[in-house]
Each structure stands twice: as structure tokens, then as C-alpha cells.
Amino acid sequence: MNIEVTINGESRSIETEGHRRLLDVLREELGLVGTKEGCGEGECGACTVLMDGEPVNSCLVPVGQIQGTQLTTIEGMAGSDGLHIIQDTLVRYGGAQCGICTPGVALCAKWAVEKEPGASKERLRELLAGNICRCTGYQAIVDAVVAAQNSSESSHE
Amino acid sequence: MGHASNSSEEAKAKGSVGKGLARVDGAAKVRGTARYVDDLKFPGMHHGLTKRSEVPHGILRGIHKREGFDWSQVVVVTAEDIPGRNTILLIEEDQPALVAIGAHVRHVDEAIALIAAPTRALAREAHGFLDLEIEEIPAVFDCEEALSAEVNVYGDDNILKTYLIEKGDADIEEKLASCDHVVEGLYRTQAQEQMYIEPQGMIASWGEDGVCHIIGSMQCPFYIQKAMRALLALDDDNLVVEQAVTGGGFGGKEEYPSMIAGHAALLARKAGVPVKLIYERDEDIAATTKRHPSVVRHRLGFDADGTIRAIDVDVIFDGGAYLTLTQVVLSRGVLHAAGPYKCENTRVRGRAVATNTPPHGAFRGFGAPQTTFAYERQTQKAAALLGMSPFEFREHNMLRDGDRTATSQLLEGSVGSEDVLRAVKEVAEANPLPKDDPATSIRHGRGVAFYFHGAGFTGSGEARLAGRATVALAEDGHFEVRSSSTDIGQGVQTMFTQIAATGLGVEPDAVRVPTPATDRVPDSGPTVASRTCMVVGRVVGQASVALKNRIESWASENGFGDMPLRQAATAMAKVEGEISETVQYAPPPGIVWDDETYTGSAYPCYGWAACVIDVRVDTDTYEVAIDRCVHAVDVGKAINPVVVKGQIEGGTLQSLGWALWEDVIYKNGKVANDRMTNCIVPTFSDAPEMHTIIVEEPFANGPYGAKGVGEIPMDGPCAAAAGAVEHALSTLVSSEGFDALPVSPEAIQRAMRLDS
Numbered sequence: 001m002n003i004e005v006t007i008n009g010e011s012r013s014i015e016t017e018g019h020r021r022l023l024d025v026l027r028e029e030l031g032l033v034g035t036k037e038g039c040g041e042g043e044c045g046a047c048t049v050l051m052d053g054e055p056v057n058s059c060l061v062p063v064g065q066i067q068g069t070q071l072t073t074i075e076g077m078a079g080s081d082g083l084h085i086i087q088d089t090l091v092r093y094g095g096a097q098c099g100i101c102t103p104g105v106a107l108c109a110k111w112a113v114e115k116e117p118g119a120s121k122e123r124l125r126e127l128l129a130g131n132i133c134r135c136t137g138y139q140a141i142v143d144a145v146v147a148a149q150n151s152s153e154s155s156h157e
Numbered sequence: 158m159g160h161a162s163n164s165s166e167e168a169k170a171k172g173s174v175g176k177g178l179a180r181v182d183g184a185a186k187v188r189g190t191a192r193y194v195d196d197l198k199f200p201g202m203h204h205g206l207t208k209r210s211e212v213p214h215g216i217l218r219g220i221h222k223r224e225g226f227d228w229s230q231v232v233v234v235t236a237e238d239i240p241g242r243n244t245i246l247l248i249e250e251d252q253p254a255l256v257a258i259g260a261h262v263r264h265v266d267e268a269i270a271l272i273a274a275p276t277r278a279l280a281r282e283a284h285g286f287l288d289l290e291i292e293e294i295p296a297v298f299d300c301e302e303a304l305s306a307e308v309n310v311y312g313d314d315n316i317l318k319t320y321l322i323e324k325g326d327a328d329i330e331e332k333l334a335s336c337d338h339v340v341e342g343l344y345r346t347q348a349q350e351q352m353y354i355e356p357q358g359m360i361a362s363w364g365e366d367g368v369c370h371i372i373g374s375m376q377c378p379f380y381i382q383k384a385m386r387a388l389l390a391l392d393d394d395n396l397v398v399e400q401a402v403t404g405g406g407f408g409g410k411e412e413y414p415s416m417i418a419g420h421a422a423l424l425a426r427k428a429g430v431p432v433k434l435i436y437e438r439d440e441d442i443a444a445t446t447k448r449h450p451s452v453v454r455h456r457l458g459f460d461a462d463g464t465i466r467a468i469d470v471d472v473i474f475d476g477g478a479y480l481t482l483t484q485v486v487l488s489r490g491v492l493h494a495a496g497p498y499k500c501e502n503t504r505v506r507g508r509a510v511a512t513n514t515p516p517h518g519a520f521r522g523f524g525a526p527q528t529t530f531a532y533e534r535q536t537q538k539a540a541a542l543l544g545m546s547p548f549e550f551r552e553h554n555m556l557r558d559g560d561r562t563a564t565s566q567l568l569e570g571s572v573g574s575e576d577v578l579r580a581v582k583e584v585a586e587a588n589p590l591p592k593d594d595p596a597t598s599i600r601h602g603r604g605v606a607f608y609f610h611g612a613g614f615t616g617s618g619e620a621r622l623a624g625r626a627t628v629a630l631a632e633d634g635h636f637e638v639r640s641s642s643t644d645i646g647q648g649v650q651t652m653f654t655q656i657a658a659t660g661l662g663v664e665p666d667a668v669r670v671p672t673p674a675t676d677r678v679p680d681s682g683p684t685v686a687s688r689t690c691m692v693v694g695r696v697v698g699q700a701s702v703a704l705k706n707r708i709e710s711w712a713s714e715n716g717f718g719d720m721p722l723r724q725a726a727t728a729m730a731k732v733e734g735e736i737s738e739t740v741q742y743a744p745p746p747g748i749v750w751d752d753e754t755y756t757g758s759a760y761p762c763y764g765w766a767a768c769v770i771d772v773r774v775d776t777d778t779y780e781v782a783i784d785r786c787v788h789a790v791d792v793g794k795a796i797n798p799v800v801v802k803g804q805i806e807g808g809t810l811q812s813l814g815w816a817l818w819e820d821v822i823y824k825n826g827k828v829a830n831d832r833m834t835n836c837i838v839p840t841f842s843d844a845p846e847m848h849t850i851i852v853e854e855p856f857a858n859g860p861y862g863a864k865g866v867g868e869i870p871m872d873g874p875c876a877a878a879a880g881a882v883e884h885a886l887s888t889l890v891s892s893e894g895f896d897a898l899p900v901s902p903e904a905i906q907r908a909m910r911l912d913s
Contacts, residue, residue, distance in 0.1 A: 033196040034189020036404075038354040039438040043833035046354055074189030083187060091183035094799040097807065098646025099186030100355040100404030106187055125841040132833070134352050134405055135646045137806035138844045140799075 005066045007032075008076025018064030022056075023047045025063045026073060034074035034103050038132070045131030048104035049073045055108045055130070074103035077110065086110050086148045093144035097135035105131045109145045113152065121146060174659040174861050177799035180651045181670065182402070182644065194358045194373045194401040195435050202360070203232070205424045205434035206280040208270040208287050209444065210262045213513040213826030214296035214308070217256045217289070220270050226286035230279060232428040233287065234271040236260075239423065241390030245415050246383060251311070252479035252516070254388055254419045262291055263310060263478035264515045265827040266444040268416065273424040273432045296513035298826050300475035301452060303510045310478055311511035317476045318484035318509045320491045322755045324563050325502035332467040332502040336458030339467075340538045344455065344531040345897040346875075348475075348821040349448035349811075351520055352838045353645075355404020357414060357445060358435035361421035369422055372399040375414040376406045377683035378641050382675045384415035389422055399674035406645035407811070408519030411685055412481050413445045442831040446518025447821055449474040449486055449509075451527035453494070457535045463545050465554045468563070470494040472507040472528060477516035483509045486517075488615055490524030492759045493872075495563035496532035497574060497609040498554040503563045513826045519685065521808060522871035525610055526815070533606045533876030534896060537883070547605040547880075548582045551767075555607065566758045571864060573765040573791025573854035578607055580789035580850045585769045588785065598777040601784075602885025606873035607767045611760025612856075612865025613688040616750030619742060619761065624682035626693055628657055628700040629737030630726045635669040636661055636704075638697055639737075640681040642689045643673060647867055648800035649689055653697050655796055656860050660701025667723055679739060687764070687865025690796060694860040696740040703738040745858040762856045764869040765791040768809070770877040774885040776909070779902035781817055781882055783845035790869055791852040794862035798851060801866055806847050808870025814839040816875035820899050 003014045007030070016025055026032040026049070035058055038046035042057040049058045050072040078084045086109045089095070096102040105128065112119065112127035119127065124145055125138070133141060185191040208220075220235055222228050236243050236257035243257060244250040256262050256269050269289055274280035297308040303315045311317055325332070333339050359373030369391060375381060378398045385396055398418065403410065417434055425432040436445070451474050458467035472491055476483035491507035522529075540550035556562065558572040590601045613619050626640040638657050644650040650670040658665040671677075681693045705722060711733075712718055712725035720728070730736050750757040771785035788809050795801040818837055822829045830836040855862025875898065882905065883895040894908025 027196075033192070036193070036355070037195065038356070039833040041438070041832060041834060044354055074187075078188060083184065087184075087187035090187050091179045092799075094177075094180070094803040096180065096183055096186045097648070097803055098353070098355065098403065098405040099182070099191050100193060100353075102186045103189040121846070125844070129840045129842040132354065132838060132840060134354055134407070134811070134838060135807045136803055137808075137810035137847060138841050139806045139847045139849075140803055142841070142846075 001064060003063060003067050005068065006070045008072060016063055018062060020063045021059055022061040022063045022066060023058040026058060032073050032075055036100050036103060038100065043132070044101070045104045045108065046101050048107050048131060050107050050111060053111065055111050072107065074107060077106060084110065085151055086113065086145065089144040089148040090141065093147060094140040095136060095144035101131060101133045105133060105141060113145060113149050118149065173655040173665045174796055176797065178651060178655055178665055178797055180648060181654050182650055191402045193355055193404055194360060197360060197372065197401065199360065199362055199431035201430040203273040203275055203428055203430050203432050204277040204280050205421055205432045206272045206284050207268050207420060208272065208284060208289065210265055210267045210269055210289065210291060212262060212291050212293045213265045215262045215291040215293040217258055217260055217262055217269065218292050219258065219290035221288040221290065223286045223288055226283060231272055231274040231283045232424060234423045234427050238427055239388060242387045244387060245419065246387040247380065247412055247415070247481060248484065249480045252481065254416065264513050266515055268420065271420050271424050273428045296826060298512050298514055298823060300450065300473055300510040300512055303512045310513055315511045316508055317480050317511050318487055320488060320507040320755060322491055322503065322505040322563055324565060327502055329467060329469050329502060329504040333456055333458040333469060336466050337461045338459055338542060340457045340535055340542065342455050342531065342535055342538065342896055344453045344534060346451045346527050346530055347898055348450050348517060349520060349815050349819055350442055350821055350836055351407040351409030353405030353407060353409055356436045356438055356441045357410065357417055358433070359414065359417045359421040360431055360433045361418065361425040362431035363425055368395050368397060370397045371418045371422060372401050373414060373418060374403045374410055375400050376410045376643050376645055376685065378643070378673050378675050379680045380412065380683055381415045381418045385418060385422060388419045397674055397676045400643045400672045402672065403643060403645045407521045408523065408685070409445060410645065411519040411683065413518065438833060439831040442836055443828045444515055446481065446516055448520040449476065449483065449517040449524065449527065453528060453531035455531045455535050457539055459539055463543055463550050463553045465498050465500045467502045468495045468500050470505045470528070472505065474509045474524070475514065475517060476509045476511050477514045478511060479516045481516045481518045483517065486519065486524040490528045492564065492611060492615065493525040494528035494532065497556045497607060497765065499556055499560050505563065514823055521811065522868045523686065525868070525872050526812065526875060529608045529872040530876045530898065533608065533873060534879060537604065537880040548578060551578055551607045562759065564756050564759045571762050571793055571854045571856040573852045576852045576854065577765050577767040577789040577791050580852060581767045581769045581787045584787045584848060590771060598775050600774045600776060600885040602772050602774065602881040602883065604770045604877035604880030604884060606877035606880070608873040609763040609765050610687065610865065610869035610872055611763050612691050613761045614686055615759055616752060619692055619744045622682040624693055624696065624742045625679040625739055626681050626696040626700055627679055627737050627739040628697065628704050629735060630730050631669065634723065634727055636663065636667055638668065638670045639678040640693050640697065641673045641678050642681050642693045643684045645684065647804060648797060651800060652690055652694060652796045656694050656698045657701040660698045661705045661722060663722055687867040687869065691856065691859045691864045692742055694796065694863060695858065696742050698860040700738040700740040703740065704736065707736065707738065761858060762864050764865050766869050766873055768874050768877050770874060770881045772878065772881040772885055774882055774905065776889070779905040781900070783813065786845040787848040788870065788874065789850035789852055790866065791854050792866040793856040793859050793864035794853050795851050796861065796863050801851055802849050804866045805849050805870045808868070809847060809874050810839055810844050812871045812874035813878050815898060816878035817899055818843065818901060820901065
């Protein structure tokens, strides 16, 4: 089938079988290998992308479902220069170690901070609970997201 | 907190050591541009798949390609295709790369045959048409049963290795009998899955020149190099093993990657194209190594004033079907089994036993978490029996500078035992537990643990390894650190950047630390055993200083004395060609170790740690929530405090996960919970807010005072967590309810029902 979709702000037309996993189409057809596979069953969240602004596990999404949507993958998270504030705080606070969960964590954190500005640490942990990290014990990620949250708040003042 | 020496203060002033420099690989990782093995493609590359045994014990009688599939589309590799020795060489040669016809299958999910096809889908289809004929024979799965079983898995008695450590002249039974009190306990811990988020994988390709190139997810390139020399009958000139960016290891990518590398290389050799072999998550959980299950009997004899006088420990580890690294894991387990306590009369016996389960292997802590769990449960019970505070009992008995360990090693310097315990005690005392409200189902409890962890290889291991590292000026004008130490997330590249920049006296951005390949770096030893910073970091620092001195003397001799180092180095390289310095590790003087009697300096030095865990147990739902987690670790010197804090916090949660939730369930020798859905690890919501305290008692032979930190945070929180649950339910359940891990809701339910 033919799929019309906007990926990272760019209109794309993709010819593929509709039942393929979005994850595979992103990685194999479009070369967007920043989206990672950790488990293939929607448990780890490493393959998280944003679909119309909401996080989805791309390993569970048949590509036919992305018709007409706006997708953001990790490759589209930062602007042309520098890093998104969440990417920046993840690096500075030690929120990325081995890095394999990081693209999914970064996108989910972007969604969480935009969805619930000023969310408490406890609430942030709930919002991010679909993404598993085995390296950090989560503390540095939580601290990084709080720092990004504070920085976004101050920039709105 | 912190006792940095003058020399490291000076170093800090000059360079970046001691600063929380942002990870040098951080930007690539947050942008998603870091390339892991599954992100790599080679022209004509095929996909590999492994055909595995479904029976735990048997004799392979045949491998049959069933009709109904066009076998010309794929390549099938069996043991007959192995050009060298059919073994995954590490310590012994007992484990085959592929089981040969007529040979024994010793565990479920053992590799029998390999398939490569242009697509994964086609390889999967072929896998379904390949039949294995295995004559099943009786199997044994329990390590205690294996000691007396008729079934032979290894040798005549299934014993993979034994150790005996003895201290003191008196008979241990007599000594125990003379104590005012003896606490006796039987402790069991379960297998644990490393659960790195990047599954294991390798790509192999053979050049027209006959050189085999292997790239993938790994901790130890030279372990793979050694195993491939034997399996592929190659010499080092025809073999290159390269690390790709690696998505976590925790020990799980120490020895098993040699198996995958060998399989990919065999497939690529026969197929004539590069072959990528990436494990699916279920395959990774089912087939690769895990933490050794353990059974530890511990007797602790002490007097009424709380003085420990006799310790007797019997340790059994389940090694699984092949030796792999088991004897070394057991060694570390027994060497830590008496704990960080003074005692003149100690006996530790250890046995590793073979069973028909997939081999257990390296996992952060490497045998120490199992024995730490046992001795810290014992300490908690002893303090409670005497009515002493958990801090007071430990303070009374702890090893201090100048004391001797169970192997009679004299502790000389860098002993942060008092500091770490005091640090967590202060936080604990300032934050008393909430009072229980009897009207609710919630009970609060606090657990304490205090422990140590030997950094580096055991005994004379580091002298034998003789790890080397090189610092060179690269063609593009960067200083390059070349070592076989792999960054698997723990921050090697950043730490080495800081050590080299400080040694050279340059800015960190003048230094680069590439991922290693065996044809480009010296063998620095494996990336294991909390040794990378302490041992390899030390030689990186020494090589940096040596290179700086050489450049400076060349510059002053040639009239460039005022030139900045990097410019002077570039000028020098134009005249002299590539300039580099390589340094080999020299263990500190006075390290004397007797491998026969297991006495002497077991480790160059120890890390010290203490933690306090507060829990809330719901006696209706049996759920445990962690309200407080305070962890103090003596790391000698934090080369990068952000990286060190990350190591402590990550290890802490792995230990808490093992204590409360994580389990690997075997049915007839097969992992029954081989998905992330049922083989669970803690999430953001399970994890507590962590209060991490870095203590620095410098180690004179580490870089700027640094010693190991990677493993110690894994050792103790498990015991503190179990102790906290015991404390919370102390009026409801006897303490034996918390002597086996995990202390899951199911285990708490069982314990409460048995006692009601």
C-alpha cells in the first residue's frame, strides 16, 4: 500500500506492505536507525516514536496505521542547531549511559514535559514508566527531565 | 565526605579529573546517531539464526533438512564446518561451539546448527524445516541434587570447582561451640538476567585476503580474539575483532559474545557474504548466561558484647552445563563470604556444581552479591538477637585500616569502612521511620547493609594480565587513547578522556578515545572486575604523562619550548612520524597471593559501601515500596562524579530488583519466562529516589586515587532490602521468610500464611 506521512516535518510517500512493523520500516526502508529495538513486544519502550505528538511503541504499530499522521523520531527531536533541552539535560545529568534506551526516553520525556508542565517527580516517573533503562537506576533521567522542565518554565517567564 | 589527597587536588586544578564533564559520547546517544551493531549494514549481508536443542540432556543423533523447503536459498552450518577446534575457548575447552553428531547435548537452547539467508524471514522459515534428532537421557537441574545424582554433566561428580579458605588455628566447630551465640542461616538466591536493553549481536565478514572481521556488542575484544583463534584456526594477522557501540553489558557481554562471534564467522565463511547474527529478546534471555543461583549456609559465632569470634560458610553455586567463567565467579564469591568483619577464626568452603541448565556466568558483582546477601542477613539477625543497633554491631566488628581479612590480607590505606557507614547512619538517624498505624495494612521497615568489594583481578591476576594502553598523537592532531577497554555505558571513553587530558595537561576536547579493534589497540585486559578505571586508567594516565614529557623535552631541545603541547606534538610528529607511549601495568609492590592456600592479598584494594533501605509493606497486597535509599560508596577518587553516581545508582537498582522482583524461572531446564513481559526488571515507578554519597579514600596505586566502583553497588542493597521487609513484618513473620530471594509479593504471602 501507499502511505502518506509526515516524518520529522518532511512529507513522505512510502510504498510498503501495511502489516509491517513501523519500527522495521523506519529502520530498514527509511534508514532512521536511531529508533531501537529492545524487546519487540512493547515492554521496553526503546522503539518509542511520537505519532501526532503521542508516544507509541513502533514495534507494535502496523505501518498502515501511520497514514496521514505526523511522526517524530529521535532524528527529528533536535532543531538544525544544537540539542533539544531534554537531550541537553540528559547528557549533562548523566541520563544517558549505554544509550540504547535514550532515543525512546528522550522522546517520551519531551511528550511528558509538554503534556503536563510542572508535573511532580513522582508523576514524571509514572509518565515515563513505559521506558525501561537498565543502566541509570532512573535517578539521573528524572533529574534531567526536572531540570529541563524548570528551564522551560523559566524561559516562558 | 571526601578525603582527597594533596596530589589529586593539584591534578584537579590542572585538568578535568574530578569534574562532572559531560559524556563524550553523550551527544551521539541523545541524537540517535550512535551506531550499534544492528544499525550496521554491509553489502550483500545475510541474516543468521541459531537452531537450538529443545531437550536438556541427550545425544545428538541427526540433523535433518526436511522436504518442502528450497534449501538452495540458505546456508546451513553444523559442527562439521568448523575449521579449528570445536570449542568456545575461555578457561577450559568443555563447551562446544556447535554440538556434533554423536556428542552430548547438555542444556536446553544449546546451539546445534546455524542458518544464514538473505532475509530474516527466510532464515526463520528454514529454521522451521530443520529437524533435530536427539536421544534424550536423564537430566539434573538442582545444584544440590547434582552433587549426589547418577546423572553426569561434568566429570565424575559434577563438581566444577572447589575452594577452601581457613584462618585461625582452632577447630572451627570448637570455636563456634565456645561462642555465647551462634546464628545459623540457609540462604538461597536465584538466577538473574542482565537485561541489557540492546540484545546481543555480531556481524562477521571475510575479506578476499582471508582476514576475518568481526564487529559487535561486546565487553572483551581479546577474549573473542582468543576464542576465534581456536575455533577458526586463524592467527592474529587474519583476525580483527571490533567493538560497535554497545548497549549495556553488566557482565552478560563478557564471555557469551565469543559464541555469537564464532557462529557469525562460521556462517559468513560458508556463505561467502557478511552475516549479521542478532538475538531476539526471548532467545537472548533463554540462551545466554545469567547470575549463578546460590545456596549458602552461614554460621556466625559471637559473644554477648557483640564481638564476632567465628565464621563458617559453605557456598554452593549452580554453574549450569559448562564451566565458562564459573570457577572465577566462585572464587570471588568465597573471597567475599566472610564479609568486611574482623574475625580470627574463619572457614569458607565453596563448590560450583554442574547442572543441565544453560551455563551461568558473569554478572556485575561476580559471585559477591550471593555471599554478601548471606552474611548481611546474618549480621542483621545477630544485631537483633543482641538488641544492638544495626550500625553499632557493624561498627564494633568492621575491618579498619591495619586489620586483616579472612585471607589474612593486611589492609593498608584506602579503607573507607568507617566513613561509609557513618555517612548513611547520619542520614538514617535524621530521618526516623514513620510509626505504623495498626488500623492500616501498612508496615514500615528499615534495613542496613555494609560490604566491601575487591577491585581488579584476584591475587596475581593483574600481574599475569599485564594490561597495556597507548596514548598517541593521531594524524588529525588529536591525542588518542588506545586500549581494549570497552565503553558499555559505564563511561570509559569519558573517564579516559579526563585522565589523559589531565596527564597531558590539555583540554578534554584535544583527546579522543575510539572504540577498540584488536588490530589497533594493545590488550589492556578485559572490561570486567571493576578494573577499568583503577588498572587501565592508571596506565592511560602514566602513558599520557610519559608522552607529555617526551614532547616537552623534544620541544625544548628544538627551540619550541614555549609552544602549546598540541602544536609542539604536531611539529614533532612531522619530524619523527607517529609519536606514542605505551605503558604496561605494574601491580603495587607487596601483593603476595598463594593460589594453593587462598591466603594473602586477594585484591590490590577494596571498595567499601553501606546502604540504608526503608520500605513500606502492604500486608493486604504484599506489595513492597521503597521509601528511602541511601547509599555511600568509597571509590577512592571520583574521576567524574556524574559518571560515578550513575554507576552507583544503576547498580543499586539492579540489586534492589534482584531482591524484590526479578526472577528467572526454569521448567525442565528451560527458561519459562523468556520475555520482558514476564522476566521483569524495575521501571521508573518501582525505583526509589536515590540519595547517593560518594566517599573518597584515595588508593595510592590508582589514577589520582581512584579504585573500582562498577560492581560494589550491586553487592549490598539486596540484603538491606530483604532486611527492611523482615523489619517491617517482624511482629508477623519469622525472619527465615526473607532468607531466599526474591522477596516478592508471592514470597511475602507464603511467609505470612506459614506463620499465621
